[in-house]
Amino acid sequence: MIKVIYWIENEYNEETGWTDAAQKESYLKEVAELFGRVGWKMERPESGWPSAVLARGEEKLEVHPLYITGKVRVDSPKGISKLLLCAKTFHFSQVETVNISEDLTDVEYLIHLRGEQEQMERDILSLCSRSKGDRQVSSAWIYEWIARKYHIRRKGENGEDVILLGVFRNLIEKLVYRGNLEESRDDRKGLCYRIVRDIEKDTSKAA
Secondary structure (H helix, E strand, C coil), X not given: CEEEEEEEECCCECCCECCCHHHHHHHHHHHHHHHHCCCCEEECCCCCCCCEEEEXXXXXXXXXXXXXXXXXXXXXXXXXXXXXXXXCCCEEEEEEEEECCCCCCHHHHHHHHHHCHHHHHHHHHHHHCCCCCCCCEEHHHHHHHHHXXXXXXXXXXXXXXXXXXXXXXXXXXXXXXXXXXXXXEECCCEEEEEECXXXXXXXXXXX
16 A cells, blocks of 8 residues: 545635635535546545545545545556546646555654655745745644655554654754744744745755
């Protein structure tokens, strides 16, 4: 099994949500229809998060407005990508996959995450680049997105992923110290960040 994230583009706005209930309904209806072609079944909770859950045997995917994520068989991602490319009410942009190894020790998991740090930095800057003008994005929001991509559920895991959180905090501090991010504190959101300088732009100038 591997963990997948299918990134979706549609009319959903992260700050204001769906424009109306009809948009959400058409999105979920088409997702159910597409996946239903290859044996997936959708369940829709009366309220809460995620918007819906897709299941096929031991495979399970959570349907969110801007992404679909979960665990699938190793041979499934390509087929699912082809299905999503047929969508009419939304645009499928890309799929990311992460191998799942539930037997990782703490040390092995930390080594694995350290190997992902360069890409994680780029992801953090990409998320912070969504800030416009004086608007900043919260640390909690950035970490939520990072955890979706990099967290690996392991046997005996209980509560918060303190190893991933520690790596994330160290990277944030490094980016602030380097001058790529600017930090501030919001009474409502807590720690927030705004992009000041992009790593890739720095690299291109140096070249």
